[in-house]
Amino acid sequence: xxxxxxxxxxxxxxxxxxLFETVVAALEPAGFAPELTSDSTTSGPAPxxxxxxxxxxxxxxxxxxxxxxxxxxxxPPSVTLAGAAPVFSDxxxxxxxxxxxxxxxxxxxxxxxxxxxxxxxxxYNDLASQSGYRAMLDRLTDLGLDEHHFAELIRTGGxxxxxxxxxxxxxxxxxxxxxxxxxxxxxxAGTRVVETWxxxxxxxxxxxxxxxxxxxxxxxxxxxDLAPGALAPFGVTRFAPVTAADYT
Numbered sequence: 703x704x705x706x707x708x709x710x711x712x713x714x715x716x717x718x719x720x721l722f723e724t725v726v727a728a729l730e731p732a733g734f735a736p737e738l739t740s741d742s743t744t745s746g747p748a749p750x751x752x753x754x755x756x757x758x759x760x761x762x763x764x765x766x767x768x769x770x771x772x773x774x775x776x777x778p779p780s781v782t783l784a785g786a787a788p789v790f791s792d793x794x795x796x797x798x799x800x801x802x803x804x805x806x807x808x809x810x811x812x813x814x815x816x817x818x819x820x821x822x823x824x825x826y827n828d829l830a831s832q833s834g835y836r837a838m839l840d841r842l843t844d845l846g847l848d849e850h851h852f853a854e855l856i857r858t859g860g861x862x863x864x865x866x867x868x869x870x871x872x873x874x875x876x877x878x879x880x881x882x883x884x885x886x887x888x889x890x891a892g893t894r895v896v897e898t899w900x901x902x903x904x905x906x907x908x909x910x911x912x913x914x915x916x917x918x919x920x921x922x923x924x925x926x927d928l929a930p931g932a933l934a935p936f937g938v939t940r941f942a943p944v945t946a947a948d949y950t
């Protein structure tokens with residue numbers, strides 16, 4: 703009898719929901735009956751907010767790295783890594799499970815870097831996002847700037863919404879997941895990339911700590927065995943092994 707497995711992605715529609723449907727379907731031959739839901743309001747459960755892994759509401763998740771680190775550092779931790787993460791078909795990855803943050807502005811903008819945005823409007827998807835928010839904070843630190851005295855920060859709720867706002871002219875710049883741009887075939891018409899930050903460890907697949915070791919091992923093996931042909935339509939070449947050390 704297949705074992706029910708409650709799965710959720712927090713990464714769509716920035717990444718297509720069909721990618722996650724394909725991945726969870728690949729767990730069926732491993733003895734699971736996966737059920738996939740999606741939360742598009744944030745890149746992962748926020749610290750102090752409701753934790754669906756702790757309650758058993760979710761057993762396998764696709765989340766951004768900052769959420770993974772917070773949930774894994776909780777006492778007790780509610781998640782651990784599944785042990786495999788996607789490798790996207792971006793030549794800059796060098797075949798590794800990493801990605802980048804792209805600073806995108808309107809084509810007609812005279813901005814050539816983040817430092818030129820002082821006094822402007824910066825769109826970010828949510829506070830749990832590595833590429834959409836944390837990467838920008840790190841870059842500001844490198845420049846000796848402070849987000850509170852830098853630009854007006856406008857929460858858009860998603861990478862694609864940030865791009866829409868940029869095209870509409872309601873923001874001046876946004877930091878976008880490189881894999882979102884990969885899936886769109888590049889920066890949308892009317893926009894351009896002016897800086898690239900990273901690489902960062904790609905968004906992890908996590909499992910609830912309530913899952914037994916045997917189930918986690920079967921999940922990891924199934925992910926690593928995913929056929930490249932099934933992943934290719936989503937710009938993914940394979941799943942590669944990862945450990946907690948990759949996310950420190």
